[in-house]
Amino acid sequence: MREYSTPAPFTIGDDESVVHTVFAHAEKTPHRVMYSRPHGDDWVAVSAQQFAEQVKAVAKGLIANGVGPGDRVALLSATRYEWSLFDYAIWTAGAVSVPIYDSSSTEQIRWILQDSEAVLAIVETAQHETRFVDMPATLRRILRIENGAVGTLTADGADVDDAEVTARLSGIRSSDLASLVYTSGTTGRPKGCMLTHRNFLAEVRSILTSDVGAVAKPGNRGLTFLPLAHVLARAVSLALFEGGAAQAHWSDFSTVSSQFARYSPNIILGVPRVFEKVRDAAAAKAAAGGPFKAAVFDFAERTAIAYSESLDQGGPSLRLKAQRTLADRLVYSKLREAMGNECWYAISGGGALSPRLGHFFRGVGVPIYEGYGLTETTAAHSVNTPGEQKIGSVGRPMGGNSARIADDGEIELRGHVVFDGYWRNEEATASVFDDGWFRTGDLGSLDEDGYLFITGRKKDLIITAGGKNVSPGPVEDRMRSHTLVSQAVVVGDGRSFITALVTVDPDVFENWKAENGKPATATIADLRHDPALRDAVQTIVDDANSLVSHTEAIKKFVILDRDLTEETGELTPTLKIKRNIVTERFAHEIEALYAK
Structure with a gap:
């Protein structure tokens, strides 16, 4: 262990x-x-x-x-x-x-x-x-x-x-109860996490140290826009x-990018979807400018990723440095300007950030430091930091915290940030503690340097009819890293093979229609069976399948007629998928995938 x-x-x-x-x-x-x-x-x-x-x-x-x-x-x-x-x-x-x-x-x-x-x-x-x-x-x-x-x-x-x-x-x-924070409830009724003043102080001081x-620090600024x-x-x-530090508040996600330029924050805190949207908006703007601008953005993106990856492999070559200088002039400087032009770095949590996206932003000059924690750990328990970052990991435990991997691969955590238990629910509390260690329900590994890697969630594990354990997270994250896909839900529990429900990003869909000669009035529902759209999604599925073995790969998929949203009850407020609701709501589409 x-x-x-x-x-x-x-x-x-x-x-x-x-x-x-x-x-x-x-x-x-x-x-x-x-x-x-x-x-x-x-x-x-x-x-x-x-x-x-x-x-x-x-x-x-x-x-x-x-x-x-x-x-x-x-x-x-x-x-x-x-x-x-x-x-x-x-x-x-x-x-x-x-x-x-x-x-x-x-x-x-x-x-x-x-x-x-x-x-x-x-x-x-x-x-x-x-x-x-x-x-x-x-x-x-x-x-x-x-x-x-x-x-x-x-x-x-x-x-x-x-x-x-x-x-x-x-x-x-400090031992007094400060807040009852209810879990977002991806399954079942929310439980009240008892967080004390000590929990919050430990989290705050872990961050600050x-x-x-x-x-x-005084004189610096942060923009708070997540719930x-x-x-x-x-x-x-x-x-x-x-x-x-000073901070401002904003709650409208649709206009938050304009507030970056207005307030010029030195730090941006977001969930992965926020950073995906920033990148996708830049790509869509380039595509709307015609084939040349789209090609320029593609070059800049490939250069940013290659440059960032080289930082972990001995450093960039002279040629790559020159390419990045050109890309910075053409694309990166404008992207940093859209983020307020004074952002030192960003922090991402609440879900898995794709390594590709992490490399892209680091190559642009706004590194995203991914962290990991739960409501039960008063937010971040581990985090990547400047000078100590491994993209793809969620960093090392912050000050005063410990992490270990159980024999079955489950991540267990300890430290002053770990909650006292669930409000008036002794049975639920007892079920998540093992000799003082909090059992997260997440699966992962620790490398020799103490960096934590998340590989999936125990309750999300799919066990196929053949007995194969499949963690859907990596494949879903890879598919969502492509601009055309908004959400992907891997299915296959008790089935003979793996399938997926896929939704198309409504904004990117508009550009896709124009590029592929489709009617401007056509909706996703109208075109979800269109061969060209299916071919585009198939390419994304093939790319995601390259991460896993043949038995874990997606064999069939269906494009849903609409996106998953918080308003329709399929996503939590932090944009996590409520799998039980999605699989129940789209049971007909799932059965059709397995029909002989």
């Missing part, structure tokens, strides 16, 4: 909490800009002192509404400044935050509120509030951000004495705050 540990370069006191830094910043550097709020075409700065005053005022309002130490307060909102404000205010009141994705259904909201016994809820919009139907009796009040929740709570708490807030803060211990955390209900975005946001 291989094991690797990284010593902790920090300590956490019993009387520390993740919220105390709010008031420490206000006391030591009251005028430092901690947040930038969007206002028209400008950004309005929020200083450390202003933020602390708002946090205290809202905390007083929570106290006035009867929120006591340890009480749970639900927070349902898209990513915005007020999300962070309420998160810290809930902690200041000594309470426990319960983040809920703003895309959650009425049933999901009802379950989380019932299970957590939340006493108060903060929502963003009126539309969000309409989902609060038949809620549990423990929920006493719902406040809406767009209806002045900050002002309402500030007014409610006007008569609460400062001494009460001070007492609440003084009473917090690693080389990847060097960007979280803050997801623990990865929240952990990095907390690290930026503790480190003294």
